[in-house]
Amino acid sequence: PDAARHRLMWSAASFLIALLALQLALSARRQSQTFDEACHIYAGYSYWTRADFGLNPEHPPLVKLLATLPLLPMHLQPPQVPAWALSFFKLEEFVGGRMFVYSGNADAILFRARMAAALLTLLLAALLFAAANEMFGAAAAFLALGLFVFEPTILAHGAVVTTDMAVTLGLFAAVYAF
Numbered sequence: 151p152d153a154a155r156h157r158l159m160w161s162a163a164s165f166l167i168a169l170l171a172l173q174l175a176l177s178a179r180r181q182s183q184t185f186d187e188a189c190h191i192y193a194g195y196s197y198w199t200r201a202d203f204g205l206n207p208e209h210p211p212l213v214k215l216l217a218t219l220p221l222l223p224m225h226l227q228p229p230q231v232p233a234w235a236l237s238f239f240k241l242e243e244f245v246g247g248r249m250f251v252y253s254g255n256a257d258a259i260l261f262r263a264r265m266a267a268a269l270l271t272l273l274l275a276a277l278l279f280a281a282a283n284e285m286f287g288a289a290a291a292f293l294a295l296g297l298f299v300f301e302p303t304i305l306a307h308g309a310v311v312t313t314d315m316a317v318t319l320g321l322f323a324a325v326y327a328f
Contacts, residue, residue: 159288163279163295170275170299171268174309178264183256187311188247191263194218194311195250196228205243209313213267217311220262226254264309271308274319275299281326 193206194214199222203211229249236242251259275298283291298304307314 159283159291162292163276166292166295166299167272167275167279170304170308171272173299173305174268174271175265177305178261178268178309179257181306181310183251183260184310184312186244186247187260187263188251189243190214190247190311191218191221191259192228192247192250193243194263195221195226198222199228204239205246207239210316213270213311213313213316216269217263217267220266221259224254224258224262226250226259229253263311267311267315268309270315270319271304274315274322277319277323277326281322 189206190209190213194211194216195218196202196205197211197215198218206214229246231242231246231249275295278298279291279295282294
């Protein structure tokens with residue numbers, strides 16, 4: 151009976167996490183690009199294809215690498231950034247990022263990168279449920295997961311190629327592990 155109850159509990163949690171994934175996919179399709187998403191995407195793709203970590207050095211590379219992994223099969227061509235933009239890395243990443251995303255199929259590039267980044271949000275949801283279940287029981291775990299799944303801020307930032315959700319996941323995991 152205990153194993154069956156455990157499976158049922160995780161099945162219900164999986165349903166809520168799948169609902170979150172659906173909401174994030176809809177959000178990723180409908181939201182316009184944020185100010186610096188193209189920079190992160192361009193930098194991540196550059197990390198994979200050129201081993202050039204000089205673009206966007208002020209942010210850790212994990213999210214950029216994760217987000218651009220699904221872009222590799224598309225065999226995109228990084229743009230030739232104008233010489234005037236190469237003098238300052240910030241200018242190069244913004245100009246190059248815009249050229250990179252919008253010279254090809256921008257919708258496909260943004261969607262693939264965003265859904266890869268959304269994996270961090272889904273992992274955070276599962277970890278949140280597990281932690282709340284362990285510390286406070288099943289009822290509290292479902293309440294926490296339900297609030298998380300329908301939280302507007304999570305839905306707005308959960309499928310965006312930025313470091314926000316990675317930092318949140320890292321901090322939550324560190325506190326939980328402690």
